């Protein structure tokens with residue numbers, strides 16, 4: 001019996017493969033390597049001493065999916081595969097709808113053919129739209145303000161309609177807050193293509209000398225130090241959350257949206273300062289205007305994950321910074337040697 005991990009060669013997928021293997025699950029990965037390298041899976045094998053069966057295929061390809069379901073006894077699916085850059089999604093919306101929505105439809109159609117009705121989906125705190133109240137709870141209204149966010153929002157609805165039509169399904173919609181950090185081995189981590197959009201990869205690339213200085217997007221927010229506050233979560237905690245979610249969907253039917261966050265808000269200045277303190281490396285910065293669409297404060301109420309999955313985040317910001325730096329400094333060009 002195996003778990004199919006779509007997008008398993010990517011940042012969160014590779015860390016989740018490690019934790020799934022450590023928990024004793026057999027793992028099969030499908031990834032088209034559009035935003036990743038198969039080297040990450042070799043390193044997953046090195047870390048765990050276990051093998052990962054890998055198919056370099058596109059999840060939109062139903063015949064490729066059928067082959068995987070025929071060749072393996074799949075019990076459940078963790079669905080990471082998708083495009084995730086907000087700015088790119090505004091420039092290329094159809095590419096985002098084509099990939100993220102089509103691949104999910106192809107996946108659940110083939111899952112239905114093979115009577116596999118257990119799925120853990122990578123949603124995002126982005127589905128809370130422009131919510132102004134923190135902490136965010138799962139029962140708050142959802143919406144989306146850019147094509148990337150809309151794909152997550154639509155897919156939540158697609159899976160919800162699917163469950164309503166057939167109550168044998170078990171669906172976990174995991175709403176991630178801000179994943180950062182890397183495996184403590186320094187062998188796998190986040191490897192963004194081009195200039196990073198997100199804060200932590202930007203900080204670490206400044207620290208390693210690939211970028212000159214951090215641009216802080218606004219210091220006039222309604223927060224204690226004026227910079228944006230987010231809920232940064234260590235990718236290993238996030239990965240462990242997936243193990244718990246798989247355990248959960250395997251023994252239940254139903255549909256649940258679940259926040260995966262720490263419940264703690266950390267500002268841009270606080271994260272930068274923590275990184276400098278943890279690594280001893282300077283990160284020069286300049287304050288720029290706000291980035292359109294950014295909220296003052298976004299952090300989770302993480303109590304549902306604790307109650308339902310028995311999961312809470314354990315690693316702190318210091319560990320997130322130390323582990324990011326171990327990966328970044330040991331692999332300045334990511335998986336490219």
Ligand code: NAD
Pocket residue numbers: 006007008009010011012013030031032033034035036037057058059060079080081082083084099103122123124125176177178179
């Ligand atoms: P990632 O880009 O590192 O991983 C996604 C993987 O999916 C990549 O390896 C890519 O090659 C693969 N992929 C994309 N389209 C595919 C397709 N059609 N067929 C097969 N493989 C395909 O991204 P990540 O940071 O690991 O994110 C994983 C998931 O979590 C994504 O769905 C993302 O939207 C979601 N998410 C990420 C964050 C974050 O901050 N990283 C936050 C919230 C939600």
Ligand code: UD1
Pocket residue numbers: 086087124125126149177178179197198199200202214215216217218227228229230268291292293294298
């Ligand atoms: C971004 C995405 C969101 C996605 C999330 C996790 C946007 C508008 N939103 O959210 O959809 O779900 O990542 O992948 O892109 N910051 C800087 N300088 C930088 C980068 C960021 O000051 O170079 C600030 C931002 O203004 C924000 C904080 O750092 O206050 C975190 O930004 P980021 O890492 O991009 O995450 P989110 O904005 O939470």
